[in-house]
Amino acid sequence: xxxxKLENVTKRFGNFEAVKGLNLNVKNGEFLxxxxxxxxxxxxxxxxxxxxxxxxxGKIYFGERDVTYLPPRDRNISMVFQSYAVWPHMTVxxxxxxxxxxxxxxxxxxxxxxxxxAELLQIEGLLDRYPGQLSGGQRQRVAVARAIVVEPDVLLMxxxxxxxxxKLRVMMRAELKKLQTKLKVTTIYVTHDxxxxxxxxxxxxxxxxxxxxxxxxxxxxxxxxxxxxxxxxIGAPEMNIVDATVVEKEDGLYLEGSGFRLRLPxxxxxxxxxxxxxxxYLGIRPEHMTVKGVSTLEHVSKSAEMEGVVDFVExxxxxxxxxxxxxxxxxKVKLPGHIPLPVGDKIKIEVDxxxxxxxxxxxxxxxx
Amino acid sequence: xKDETVYTLKKIGxxxxxxxxVAWILIPIIVSFLYGFTSKADYYDPHMVIPHHYTTEYVRVxxxxxxxxxxxxxxxxxxxxxxxxxxxxxxxxGYSIAKFVFPGKDTIKLSIIALRMFPIPVMAIPLIILYIRxxxxxxxxxxxxxxxxxxxxxVVLITSSIFSGVSKEYExxxxxxxxxxxxxxLKITLPLALPGxxxxxxxxxxxxxxxxxxxxxxxxxxxxxxxxILSIMAGSSGGAAxxxxxxxxxxxxxxxxxxxxxxxxxxxxxxxxxxxx
Amino acid sequence: xxxxxxxxxxxILPAFAYLxxxxxxxxxxxxxxxxxxxxxxxxxxxxxxxxxxxxWSAFKDTLAFAAVIIPIQLFLAIVFALLLNKAFKGKDLAIxxxxxPLTISDVAGGLIWYSMLSPYGFVNKVLMNIGLISHPIYFxxxxxxxxxxxxxxMAEVWRATSIVFIIILAGLQMISKxxxxxxxxxxxxxxTRLRRIVFPMLKPSIQSALIxxxxxxxxxxxxxxxxAGRDLPVLAGxxxxxxxxxxxxxxxxxxxxxxAGLSILFGAVYVKFLKAEYLEVMR
Numbered sequence: 001x002x003x004x005k006l007e008n009v010t011k012r013f014g015n016f017e018a019v020k021g022l023n024l025n026v027k028n029g030e031f032l033x034x035x036x037x038x039x040x041x042x043x044x045x046x047x048x049x050x051x052x053x054x055x056x057x058g059k060i061y062f063g064e065r066d067v068t069y070l071p072p073r074d075r076n077i078s079m080v081f082q083s084y085a086v087w088p089h090m091t092v093x094x095x096x097x098x099x100x101x102x103x104x105x106x107x108x109x110x111x112x113x114x115x116x117x118a119e120l121l122q123i124e125g126l127l128d129r130y131p132g133q134l135s136g137g138q139r140q141r142v143a144v145a146r147a148i149v150v151e152p153d154v155l156l157m158x159x160x161x162x163x164x165x166x167k168l169r170v171m172m173r174a175e176l177k178k179l180q181t182k183l184k185v186t187t188i189y190v191t192h193d194x195x196x197x198x199x200x201x202x203x204x205x206x207x208x209x210x211x212x213x214x215x216x217x218x219x220x221x222x223x224x225x226x227x228x229x230x231x232x233x234i235g236a237p238e239m240n241i242v243d244a245t246v247v248e249k250e251d252g253l254y255l256e257g258s259g260f261r262l263r264l265p266x267x268x269x270x271x272x273x274x275x276x277x278x279x280x281y282l283g284i285r286p287e288h289m290t291v292k293g294v295s296t297l298e299h300v301s302k303s304a305e306m307e308g309v310v311d312f313v314e315x316x317x318x319x320x321x322x323x324x325x326x327x328x329x330x331x332k333v334k335l336p337g338h339i340p341l342p343v344g345d346k347i348k349i350e351v352d353x354x355x356x357x358x359x360x361x362x363x364x365x366x367x368x
Numbered sequence: 369x370k371d372e373t374v375y376t377l378k379k380i381g382x383x384x385x386x387x388x389x390v391a392w393i394l395i396p397i398i399v400s401f402l403y404g405f406t407s408k409a410d411y412y413d414p415h416m417v418i419p420h421h422y423t424t425e426y427v428r429v430x431x432x433x434x435x436x437x438x439x440x441x442x443x444x445x446x447x448x449x450x451x452x453x454x455x456x457x458x459x460x461x462g463y464s465i466a467k468f469v470f471p472g473k474d475t476i477k478l479s480i481i482a483l484r485m486f487p488i489p490v491m492a493i494p495l496i497i498l499y500i501r502x503x504x505x506x507x508x509x510x511x512x513x514x515x516x517x518x519x520x521x522x523v524v525l526i527t528s529s530i531f532s533g534v535s536k537e538y539e540x541x542x543x544x545x546x547x548x549x550x551x552x553x554l555k556i557t558l559p560l561a562l563p564g565x566x567x568x569x570x571x572x573x574x575x576x577x578x579x580x581x582x583x584x585x586x587x588x589x590x591x592x593x594x595x596x597i598l599s600i601m602a603g604s605s606g607g608a609a610x611x612x613x614x615x616x617x618x619x620x621x622x623x624x625x626x627x628x629x630x631x632x633x634x635x636x637x638x639x640x641x642x643x644x645x
Numbered sequence: 646x647x648x649x650x651x652x653x654x655x656x657i658l659p660a661f662a663y664l665x666x667x668x669x670x671x672x673x674x675x676x677x678x679x680x681x682x683x684x685x686x687x688x689x690x691x692x693x694x695x696x697x698x699x700x701w702s703a704f705k706d707t708l709a710f711a712a713v714i715i716p717i718q719l720f721l722a723i724v725f726a727l728l729l730n731k732a733f734k735g736k737d738l739a740i741x742x743x744x745x746p747l748t749i750s751d752v753a754g755g756l757i758w759y760s761m762l763s764p765y766g767f768v769n770k771v772l773m774n775i776g777l778i779s780h781p782i783y784f785x786x787x788x789x790x791x792x793x794x795x796x797x798x799m800a801e802v803w804r805a806t807s808i809v810f811i812i813i814l815a816g817l818q819m820i821s822k823x824x825x826x827x828x829x830x831x832x833x834x835x836x837t838r839l840r841r842i843v844f845p846m847l848k849p850s851i852q853s854a855l856i857x858x859x860x861x862x863x864x865x866x867x868x869x870x871x872x873a874g875r876d877l878p879v880l881a882g883x884x885x886x887x888x889x890x891x892x893x894x895x896x897x898x899x900x901x902x903x904x905a906g907l908s909i910l911f912g913a914v915y916v917k918f919l920k921a922e923y924l925e926v927m928r
């Protein structure tokens with residue numbers, strides 16, 4: 001187990017800058033999720049930590065050790081690949097034993113450890129099989145067993161669940177997380193699936209276009225996104241983003257947009273003082289609103305209302321997502337339970353003002 | 369710093385090996401082409417590594433006096449016939465293997481692969497008996513028929529892999545919108561497979577163009593180019609042919625095939641990957 | 646899903662029948678010519694073949710060429726393929742250069758190497774001009790048969806390594822990069838990765854390369870005929886000679902049968918000993 005530190009890491013492929021000046025600390029024993037859309041540089045970052053790629057600029061440290069230019073085999077790391085990369089010409093046993101054999105463990109120790117890892121992943125019965133005879137889920141378990149068998153300093157996972165079907169994915173999510181908690185190995189996990197990130201990570205690092213945007217515990221990234229990108233990337237359905245203007249009137253502070261006018265509490269005045277009379281983006285998560293007369297917002301101290309017309313209703317069973325036309329904006333409201341509001345109904349939406357977000361139009365950085 | 373030196377040295381070593389390999393392939397071709405046009409005096413001057421005086425005389429003699437031009441014509445006819453016959457027979461088979469599921473398919477495919485392991489060219493020896501009886505001996509059609517047997521397993525395997533590369537859904541979509549199976553094959557699959565098929569045709573052409581044993585055994589007066597060259601150049605009987613004629617002959621034989629493959633080069637690696645699996 | 650129909654069989658039938666005929670008929674004809682005399686079973690033709698002065702040296706030479714040429718080709722092809730499987734500037738050009746010989750027939754290959762190795766050829770001229778030798782080295786002629794052997798080996802290695810190279814390269818490209826990277830991450834050195842991951846996964850490609858090359862090596866003819874004539878007799882050459890010069894169809898047929906037998910024998914040996922076990926359990 002070790003702490004991983006990236007200092008100003010940049011990676012260029014020809015003219016293309018895949019990773020731009022990345023700074024990141026992964027704590028000892030932490031489960032860190034690198035989250036971002038495809039092509040955001042997260043896999044490149046992981047591959048630089050593994051040593052499969054070398055940074056163009058910057059340094060990578062494992063604890064005090066500078067590993068920037070070390071080949072993978074001198075780093076004592078393990079990796080679970082997206083395609084699993086379970087070698088088809090070796091039995092499951094040989095696959096799991098491979099890292100031990102390469103590191104010249106004694107024979108009985110290899111046997112012991114392979115059994116231990118296989119038991120942990122519940123694949124003891126498959127040890128004599130070839131990967132071609134296994135299902136995707138079983139192959140994935142082999143890949144994980146192979147990765148933990150040597151007790152690596154750092155465990156790297158590159159979208160390990162993306163090739164599994166939905167049900168298996170949910171199951172493996174919990175299992176991997178439990179396993180990591182048990183082994184306490186520093187883990188860096190790459191995914192584009194925000195649900196995976198939220199449920200598994202001790203902390204999430206959100207990347208986009210080669211840059212690291214925000215690092216923090218899942219709830220923090222969810223509740224306090226620092227930019228428009230992070231705000232919209234995390235959460236489903238996506239956060240509503242509408243154009244609005246900060247308006248200062250005698251009787252108070254308002255956010256005005258097409259079809260709505262939200263009165264803000266006085267304590268927003270300080271935060272918004274540079275934006276008086278200016279256009280901003282207003283962001284409200286669908287789950288931070290409710291429809292008046294249908295349900296109520298709990299634990300909410302400050303709220304405001306807007307009026308709209310029901311445009312469309314998505315019934316998901318456990319939740320209902322109401323698409324509401326507010327002026328020119330289409331706003332999604334997520335209500336718990338099955339609430340089949342008739343299309344065309346006029347309704348009042350109640351907005352939780354503790355959980356609204358305001359973004360600068362130019363920098364797209366969060367103001368609130 | 370030390371790491372960097374090692375890295376640079378490795379890189380230099382790498383490029384040296386690559387360069388040597390490429391030079392090893394290219395130099396003999398360049399030299400034989402050069403010598404095919406070198407004047408007699410320059411060639412027999414031991415100090416003249418790179419000749420100064422050139423002539424097209426030998427190429428002309430080979431072509432027009434020694435019958436290589438007729439050989440080229442014959443080879444072209446044989447190769448074209450081979451393409452036509454082997455495609456007429458091979459495309460339906462390749463399509464069937466690619467697009468249908470039917471019992472015995474694996475066995476059929478395996479036996480076609482196994483037939484490829486059979487040295488069909490040397491079987492021209494016993495074949496000649498039949499050819500004499502059918503008056504196919506010393507005819508270009510006879511050679512083309514034998515070349516077809518040689519090329520057919522390749523054509524079937526190549527076309528089947530080309531057709532399975534064209535998604536079944538395209539064809540199914542066409543059938544949903546009212547085309548027959550044959551119609552959707554002609555209008556959808558065939559055009560999409562065309563570049564691959566063209567490459568396969570060039571491949572077949574080169575295979576036939578270069579084949580010498582069958583052609584030498586089955587013909588006497590209607591020689592294809594390699595058979596003609598072999599009969600005028602071969603070591604024991606034709607050892608008397610002056611060296612520079614040999615180089616001119618090498619030039620005449622090599623150039624067309626090289627041009628053909630140049631146009632098909634994009635497909636070379638994948639095609640061999642397919643056929644030889 | 647599909648209506649049971651004869652269509653797929655009908656589509657395959659012509660090609661299959663054609664192939665069967667062109668393999669089956671000559672085979673039967675050859676057996677008939679080889680083992681009968683005036684309509685009755687006889688070993689006369691076989692005896693005539695074996696007692697021929699050239700027979701055993703043709704047999705030996707053919708095998709000797711294969712034994713020398715094929716290992717060199719396999720080694721070179723693997724080295725080239727490993728080098729060219731990396732990304733570097735000029736890779737495509739290098740690959741194209743290395744596969745050019747695929748287009749060159751054995752006759753042309755022989756003639757091209759004659760331009761290198763003849764008394765006034767390139768090699769002799771270069772060596773003489775830098776002063777390494779004062780007289781040309783003679784590679785050709787009955788009295789230099791071992792050098793003729795060497796010249797043919799050089800020509801064949803030069804001409805036919807490309808096919809092995811292409812097969813191995815195609816095989817390498819089919820190995821997912823992640824398999825090799827995984828081994829790298831788990832601590833394997835370059836040699837371990839080659840030995841434990843790349844070579845085992847390359848087995849099917851090596852197998853087909855060996856089968857194809859051995860098949861062609863048993864039929865070696867044009868290049869020998871051009872460079873050495875009957876100085877170095879080979880099986881296909883003797884078959885050709887018996888047929889076209891002696892007009893002994895029976896003996897010629899026996900040569901054809903021997904070549905076919907050797908091809909099938911070696912093919913079977915490769916299939917048996919280069920089995921990729923992991924591919925078999927999958928079916």
